[in-house]
Amino acid sequence: MNASTVQDKHLEQLARKRASAKMGWYIHATVFIIVNLLLAGLSAMSERHWAMFPAFGWGIGLAVHGFVVFFVTGGACLHERLVQQERSRLQLQRDPW
Incomplete structure (x- = not known):
């Protein structure tokens, strides 16, 4: 396997x-959204509107999940660029031409 094939395979795995x-x-x-709409419907039928509490707690979890994913x-992309820059520098030092 050549370096290009290995790098292509790595990029494919990272993209997936x-x-x-x-x-x-x-x-x-x-x-x-679906669960909280159902809970809001149930909450609307009761005297107390309690559905905002699970929505708020779960919303925090969803926001953290989104922050990590997006x-x-x-940041991993930045890391990959830095690694690529270092590879290029090392290759230039090894190959004087």
């Missing part, structure tokens, strides 16, 4: 991992 993480968040958000993943 990131796409799966984003898809996981979209599923999480969809379930959040912003920490971006």
Whole structure:
């Protein structure tokens, strides 16, 4: 296997991992909306409006999940660029031409 094939395989794995993480968040958000709409309906039928409490708690979890998926993943991209820059520098030092 040559270096290009190995790098392509690595990029494919990384892309699949990131796409799966984003898809996981979209599923999480969809379930959040559906469940909280049902809870809001049940809460509207009672005297006390309690549905905002689970929605608030779960919303914090959903926000943290989204932050990790969409912003920490971006940090990984920065890491990959830095690694690539260091690889390029090392290759230039090793190959004088």
